[in-house]
Amino acid sequence: MSQNTAATHAARTVIELREKIISGQLTGGTRLFEVPLAEELQISRTPLRDAMSRLTEEGLLERLKNGGFVVRTFTMDDVVDAIELRGVLEGTAARLAAERGAAPELLSRMESLVSELDNCFGKAHNTVDFEQYSELNAEFHQVLASLSGSDMVKREVERVCRLPFASPSAFLPDRSDIVAFRRSLQVAQEQHRAIAAAIAAREGSRAEHLAREHARTARRNLDYVLRQEANLRDQVPSLAIVSN
Amino acid sequence: MSQNTAATHAARTVIELREKIISGQLTGGTRLFEVPLAEELQISRTPLRDAMSRLTEEGLLERLKNGGFVVRTFTMDDVVDAIELRGVLEGTAARLAAERGAAPELLSRMESLVSELDNCFGKAHNTVDFEQYSELNAEFHQVLASLSGSDMVKREVERVCRLPFASPSAFLPDRSDIVAFRRSLQVAQEQHRAIAAAIAAREGSRAEHLAREHARTARRNLDYVLRQEANLRDQVPSLAIVSN
DNA sequence: TCCGGAAATCGTGTATACATTCTATCTGAA
């Protein structure tokens, strides 16, 4: 029993329900009835409704037209399209950063992140510091979203990334023993470097298309997981939310 | 006193508040206090909170970190960026429609919309059926969003369009006496035709860039309104929500 | 004057009772 430290019942409930949805415990299409659910969570309907409405903002629930909420259904097509959308939006962030000029502090932060990411690869062939890589990768994408200087763009990039399977770290393969995965990390890192360089050189179109292709890395990993080794799928938490 | 016909108090309140925000009556940054606002609207706090949470989903309000809601502030930069984003997303819809193949019914619907739009231009130079054009234009963009076949993409396109100044009909100039405006409608219509043709010919990149450029038509009109005739600005309802 | 802390005030969080609406089912008549 993990007792959440969140201040309000509603905030705690957001976390609990989000966890249940993301983990696949609550499957797509499940309608959330207020009375029994509130009883189960030991809260009243008021904070529960608040929580559900926040999860709707987040894209995990949908409102039914005559009232009530259902868990949103995600198909494998949605996963592919969400990754595509992230690519498009990050591409736009990169292009605008290049075209309009990026804030120097942010750009140099991105460049130093690239260096730090380099250090995650050991001298030996299959040693990679995954935890560190994953953390730095997340920050790289965060900086990229900010780099356009546009709140509107940043907001929308972050919005798509909130979907668990569209996040930049969703399909970071944590198994260096698989050759294809190790290679994909190196390719991705090379793309990081190129994106930063393109933005610095004010090459908008190049920056945009590099960022798009970079998102495709995630899609390639996804395809690999699905096609090559079917049993891998259950090891990828981001896919638990996806309907079969 | 316009008495809304909406079923619930919350739904009615969504409409009332949305109207006040869009019209600029409630300006960006204004905090909405539950008790006095509920009193003013003659409802209780419960449906009011529901309404505010829906408006947050819509992007017109924001939640404060310690509770409460404020009216979201939009700057002129946000307007420009929202139009850019619409271009990017509609461009993606167009590209995917071309690459993946569009549903024949939708494509032919789009093509007949182009024909109908043609008929809005009279033989004489400055006669245009604005009402009809505006309606058909809205449907064209709606069909475009659907044409990708991707629910994810459609959803996000529609999301951006929900912002009043980012909607495809936001800056449709309704004054045929201004030469620049009349010409912009003809250019836009030619772009409609080209977008449909590119999708039909499976020319993804062309379709994408045409759709992007098409959104720029809105930006050009916006620039015209702001630069050429300052007094025009107050006649554009979409801009009432924008902070000065 | 400045600072810390207590108290009051303001505003949201929560529970709960009651109202309303929607839906599914049943009944009766054509």
Place this chain on the structure above:
DNA sequence: TTCAGATAGAATGTATACACGATTTCCGGA
């Protein structure tokens, strides 16, 4: 048999009282 309308149940909509937390204000002491 079928359909219309009634009806019962289930689910959400709404009002309201009270709880809690945050913020501001005011007071006393250094």
